[in-house]
Amino acid sequence: MKTRAITGFFFIIVMLGSVNAGDYVFGAFYLLLCLLCLHEFYGLNIKSGIKPNRAAGFITAALAFTGFALINYASMSATPAAEQASVWGHRLLFLLPVSASAILIQELFKIESEPFTNIAYTILGVVMVCIPFSFFVALAYVLPANAETGHNLHIPLGFLLMLWSNDTGAYLVGRFLGRTKLFERHSPKKTWEGFIGGVLIAALVGFIISLYFTELPWNQWVSIAIIIGCFGTLGDLVESMFKRSINIKDSGGILPGHGGLLDRFDGFLVAAPLVYTYLYFVANV
Structure with missing residues (x-):
């Protein structure tokens, strides 16, 4: 219990520190977390007898995450640096067909009885891990730009x-x-x-957050909390279902007392895209 508490304390400090850092540190930190979670996902597949094309999967995930992050960053201002970021973001996205094709090409040179299973799980890892982290980073740019930082970190922090x-x-x-x-x-x-x-306590915290982070009214903060409570639990259940299907207790051992990163981010992976969708379409920010 002591090890779990110490690990949890430092984990929270690092997470909060990363959210309050600058754009590039914020993006780079979550890119690292994204790739580490993807590494754990592929590792679980290997333990179950599946052989994902990890190299191509990592490259595809890094291109997608970085491209979307740069485009979101560029959307906040019209400075030369932002315009250059937009250019590079689009260039990286146009490389995705190349890296995705590499997933297929790699399988051609293997002698496997179920090649499409390997391909499917390679792509599934990118979809289940990379896309949610991309949406989380995009939360920093869904509100109008902050005059000092160029982004607004209250939404990812509140999340x-x-x-x-x-x-x-x-x-x-x-x-x-x-x-x-x-x-x-x-x-x-x-x-x-x-x-x-859990949902009620998250809603209460959402209301308290609305008293300090006034970019959104209290009812929208509470709505976000309800989305997180419902779909965060769904993500937790889905990961538990996946681990039980391959007889694994923890996704990894990088966090002493807590297991792997996927064990800490299972709810995050489902909730982050839905919170962004809510803010973009429903909250009409």
């Missing part, structure tokens, strides 16, 4: 705070009040009481 409060609330309420199993087949410890408690 993390509500995500963690949902996880903590679900754990505490489920531990003391949990009676009715949520999806026992995939996650025996999760309960409906814990799920509802």
